[in-house]
Amino acid sequence: MSLDVLMKTCAICLGSVETGQGQAIFTAECSHSFHFACIGNSVTHGNYLCPVCRARWNDLPFVMPHLNPNANNRSIDHESFPDIRNLFFPAPQQLLPVRHRPVFEPEPLQFSDDEPLPAVTADVSPSGLQNVSIKAVPERPAVAASESIPRFAVLVGLRAPSLSEDARLMQRAPIDLVTVLDVSGSMHGSKLTLLKRAVNFVVDSLGPLDRLSVVSFSTQARRIFPLRRMTEHGRDDAKRAVNLLLASGSTNIVEGLKKGVQVLEERHHHNPVASIIFLSDGRDTCNHGYQLPTFSNQRQPPQYLHLLPASICPGNRGTQDQDQREIFPVHAFGFGSDHDPLTMHAISDSSAGTFSFIESYEMVQDAFASCIGGLLSVVTQELRLMVRSASHGVEIKSIPSGRYASEISDQGSQGTINIGDLYADEEKEFLINISVPILMNAEGEESERRTSLLDITCSYRDVVSKEIVQIEGDLVEIRRPESPSPPDLVVNLEVDRQRNRLNAAESIAEAQRMADTGNLSGAQSLLSNRRSALLASPSGQAGDGLCMWLEAEMKETEQRMGSRHRYEREGRAYALSNMSAHGYQRATTRGSWAAAAFGGSASFCSGDLSARASASFNGYMTPHMADMVSRSQQLNKTEDATASRPQQLNKTEDATPNNSQQLNKTEDATARQE
Incomplete structure (x- = not known):
């Protein structure tokens, strides 16, 4: 919303204050304009400062004491609530002295006055949504039978179902x-x-x-x-x-x-x-x-x-309320x-x-x-991911799960991640680091030698039926040849990009800690080096969209640590918002940036963040979130156009007399020639 449009807007009701719309306009000595009815009600309640610039007014709008501000207001449709007219517009005779006049009625002692919800029908059929999907990708498709690996990554991903356009209210x-x-x-x-x-x-x-x-x-x-x-x-x-x-x-x-x-x-x-x-x-x-x-x-x-x-x-929980x-x-x-x-x-x-x-x-x-x-767009709740060792000697070593609580139990044979709510189309990806043992019984055909790594399941509550849903993923296996082929030694790009995401998140957090201790140059150097490493990785070399976005975010964070003053004003907040997004794999707004459309364009209002590099990946933003942002931006454009239309009309009207004068001059010249 441009400041020019704001000057043509009543700061109280947010309506237009252009002339010719059938409403009285009050223009204060500070040049800000308001609907007379709006500012009159504000002054009646003892507000003598301009709502926009806070200047004290000497000339106040005159308000008749017998005016009834309730005339056009609608009362609440539920009998358990007080009349909203009395809530917002107390009668003039009830007003207290200036600066002590409450606009709102006193609060109840307890807030148990919430409006009741509609009665739930007996039908608790499933919501009609597809189930949460599970994918699992090993770091490499094969490991030599004679080789043991102390740290081998398996990428486990979860994706929430989509919301259909015609049933969004019923499915969320x-x-x-x-x-x-x-x-x-x-x-x-x-x-x-x-x-x-x-x-x-x-x-x-x-x-x-x-x-x-x-x-x-x-x-x-x-x-x-x-x-x-x-x-x-x-x-x-x-x-x-x-x-x-x-x-x-x-x-x-x-x-x-x-x-x-x-x-x-x-x-x-x-x-x-x-x-x-x-x-x-x-x-x-x-x-x-x-x-x-x-x-x-x-x-x-x-x-x-x-x-x-x-x-x-x-x-802040006490010992008595840990549960x-x-x-x-x-x-x-x-x-x-x-x-x-x-x-x-x-x-x-x-x-x-x-x-x-x-x-x-x-x-x-x-x-x-x-x-x-x-x-x-919440479609699942109480989401929990469970992984279990599928072979003797396969041990779960670590689960870097960000801000989601995770646990390894049964001597490394089982791991869990508690995720909670999931938005429609939202994805969560985790690396499960395990150990891969030597294949002891390397018998049979080489092509059939395999090691089962992980069994994967997840459970969640369906938001409509309230039932618990259990989903089983495919068994994760790798081949165990005598000598792996060159393609078998290539790290999967999905696993590599997830490593880059974790490294980028940790780099920003580490740089933020360094900057807070005054080591701004060290923080910038760390981010610069980590950016170079990211771009040199297999997924970075492949031009992966997530990696390009991560590199751009790290670069922007680095630049906002350029001086102590800039870090205090914007760098710390930018880094912490980044950390919040990566910790929960959920979109946040940072700086002057907003995604215009999922997987599409992005707008960067300030800074030199590489928009082209990250335009194809709007980190963690779901289609429903991007759609809501697009609606917001379209609404702002419409309001800007509506507010500027009267001004254009006035310019056209002002030009009309000039056109008439020009016509008169032309007619006079013609008459003289004749």
């Missing part, structure tokens, strides 16, 4: 979503306007079975909208609540997240998926958590994180260059969420779109 899990939004003073102006647009996009994307609650925080936190279904009425009321937000006060991250968790913990009804979207543009200034950057020691997240609930920070129930993923969005990336990454990482770095303010809607595209 409905969601309970809480947005926790920073509305401190630093969010004033275009930042808050763009945030409102982004949240309204999320509202429009949710279905009637999905529920949304909105929490805002500055010095204190408030639940400004209860957990309600996004029916037509629910969407209208949610937008009305969001559009009334104003920026002021300090930043209290702890209270904001506590309030968001409270909504989910105290709800009476439960959708299968529950998540928190958390956005902030600053550091917590209310819990003594601010830490000045220091290069004498590695920076750590602030101590105030121990104040957060265990349902988003499991490390605590649900963990709510927090998808954190650091907005601009002044947010606290260490804190936001730590919160998202501990809750199995993602951390995105929104460098350009105009990117916030696309970033939300990518995230919500995944959350609205």
Whole structure:
């Protein structure tokens, strides 16, 4: 959204403030314009600062005290909820003194007032989706019978089924979503306007079975909208609540997240998926958590994180609640260059969420779109991958599973990875490192000599039928000839590219740790060397799309560590967002980048990241996520075009008198010639 368009937009309702549309316009002394009805209601509630630039107004819009702001508002359609008109527009005679007037009614003691879900029918038939697919690829197809290998890799991949266009609502899990939004003073102006647009996009994307609650925080936190279904009425009321937000006060991250968790913990009804979207543009200034950057020691997240609930920070569990129930993923969005990336990454990482770095303010809607595209396409839950040794002497040595919990048991004969939710078309790939023994009984035909390596199975819960599904993969085997042929010695490119992914993720994490201790040149040198090694690998030489994308990401991270100032402003956040994406193999937004289409084009708004190298691979982004981003971008283009149309019309009208004057001059000249 361009700033020129923002100047033609009412920052309160986000509608156009072009003249000639049948609405009274108030233009303040600071030159910002608003609908008179919108700004009049804001001033009635004691807000005498410009919602855009925060300038104090001397000339205020005059509002008649008997005006009834309830006339055109729709009440909530469920009798268990208070009238939304009273919630947002208290009667004038009930107003408190200026600066102490609440816009929203008092919160209940408990948030068990969530809107009930529709009754579940007795039909629990499967969702109609295909099953999760399993693939397994050994590092090499053959190993000499007389050879033992202490570390041999087997790539195991899982892929979720697709969602059909005509049955998306029936094949995915409905969601309970809480947005926790920073509305401190630093969010004033275009930042808050763009945030409102982004949240309204999320509202429009949710279905009637999905529920949304909105929490805002500055010095204190408030639940400004209860957990309600996004029916037509629910969407209208949610937008009305969001559009009334104003920026002021300090930043209290702890209270904001506590309030968001409270909504989910105290709800009476439960959708299968529950998540928190958390956005902030600053550091917590209310819990003594601010830490000045220091290069004498590695920076750590602030101590105030121990104040957060265990349902988003499991490390805060006491000895009595180690078996605590649900963990709510927090998808954190650091907005601009002044947010606290260490804190936001730590919160998202501990809750199995993602951390995105929104460098350009105009990117916030696309970033939300990518995230919500995944959350609205959950097709499997409680996904668990199990591998078991299939022969004596084959031992599981290690499972580098990123941020997914893994375990090796039974003296190396069994391994498990707990993955959890899977989005439609999402893929997860893991390297299982095993030992391959000498083939002791090398009898029979050489072509038939084989060693069975791994049995692979997975289990998950179908989101529609709620039934547990068990899937068995093919037995993983390799040939055991006396002397392998040259093709038998070639490492599989899929295994090699997965090694490159793990190496790139570890390189970025290691460089980030070095940069935090002040060794910026060492961090850059490490990334440069690892990039060269990646490009020299078999998959890099083959021009593999993932490898090209990894190399471009490492190069961009390296460049953002070019100076202490740049690292503090953007490099740390960029690296941590990268680490979040690789740790969970899930897409995040970084810098000023947004994927325009899956497997297609990509747009890079700043920096010199090699777009052409990575355009064919938009790391971890699923088709549904990319489709949601494309919808967001198309909506922005449409709104830009709509906002600019009145201006073009005015120019045309202005030119009309000139055309008439020219015509008159021509007629006069003709008359003189005659």
